[in-house]
Amino acid sequence: MNEVGTLKKGLDIFLLILKQPNLTVLEIMNALGINKSTTYRLVNTLEQNQFIVRTDNNRYQLSNALTSMILQNENIPSYELDWKAVPAMKKLGQQTKETIYTGMLMDLEVVITQVINGQYTTRTHMEIGANSPIHHNAIGKCILAHLEETSRDRIINALSLEMYTENTIVTKEAFAKELQKIREVGYSVDDEEGELGVRCIAAPIWKNNKVIAAVALTGPSVRISTEKDDYHANLVQQCAKEITTSIAQDV
The missing domain is CATH 3.30.450.40 (GAF domain)
Structure with a gap:
């Protein structure tokens, strides 16, 4: 997978979680049609960089820090x-x-x-x-x-x-x-x-x-x-x- 393709899939995952929080990896895979290994790798990257967090029941949502930053920025639609x-x-x-x-x-x-x-x-x-x-x-x-x-x-x-x-x-x-x-x-x-x-x-x-x-x-x-x-x-x-x-x- 080239770098542009990888970036697009990562952004797709981020935007999906932004609009539909508390998704599992399987739900992300099914929603976006990305294979299992790629989904796990990109989700892990987003988590490591504190864009998303994993809940106790293995679901993903935006990190508290990112949520606060978004909500304090009136320029974001x-x-x-x-x-x-x-x-x-x-x-x-x-x-x-x-x-x-x-x-x-x-x-x-x-x-x-x-x-x-x-x-x-x-x-x-x-x-x-x-x-x-x-x-x-x-x-x-x-x-x-x-x-x-x-x-x-x-x-x-x-x-x-x-x-x-x-x-x-x-x-x-x-x-x-x-x-x-x-x-x-x-x-x-x-x-x-x-x-x-x-x-x-x-x-x-x-x-x-x-x-x-x-x-x-x-x-x-x-x-x-x-x-x-x-x-x-x-x-x-x-x-x-x-x-x-x-x-x-x-x-």
């Missing part, structure tokens, strides 16, 4: 930290059986950074890396509402507010009022604004008193009904608080 959200997301998924996902803003779009699929046969399907316009997305509206005013106004002025359904907000005045309401209640709702029959509720995730992402619950409108908004919003807000706390603990 929040999606690289999204593995910290998984425990709280799984808890919310168990409580509701619906699809749970996190996302962040990238330019004028929302990018999905982590997904816990719902348990129902009929559920909303989300994919990590997928993107969508800010204005009809609960996560997009939630993050935008909690940005500082200058950044928020700049983004609003750049949005096209294209109509996707009859519920999509398409005027700047109405959109500004929607964001004000979100700031007041602390969560946002996608009320079939991007797709008819699908609703979503999101709450902000914070780091150093700045909104960096949001977590959301999504599903068919027959289950995520307006009558249950308070119930679902409370659960989503609690999930967001747990993720925020998890991020802050290692700073």
Whole structure:
């Protein structure tokens, strides 16, 4: 194996553990399709150089020193930290059986950074890396509402507010009022604004008193009904608080 190929495989292992901590060597092998001897050698190298650590049950995660360094660096995109959200997301998924996902803003779009699929046969399907316009997305509206005013106004002025359904907000005045309401209640709702029959509720995730992402619950409108908004919003807000706390603990 040449040096470039070895480096790429080592980086692939590191990024996999970054996004999915607590993996065994066998799970790493299966996920990346790397043979056993190469996987053991590269994992050992990463461990020796204190990029990763082995837990008592022979699983691998980022070292505490590296985790602290990442979390203290505000220039690192929040999606690289999204593995910290998984425990709280799984808890919310168990409580509701619906699809749970996190996302962040990238330019004028929302990018999905982590997904816990719902348990129902009929559920909303989300994919990590997928993107969508800010204005009809609960996560997009939630993050935008909690940005500082200058950044928020700049983004609003750049949005096209294209109509996707009859519920999509398409005027700047109405959109500004929607964001004000979100700031007041602390969560946002996608009320079939991007797709008819699908609703979503999101709450902000914070780091150093700045909104960096949001977590959301999504599903068919027959289950995520307006009558249950308070119930679902409370659960989503609690999930967001747990993720925020998890991020802050290692700073």
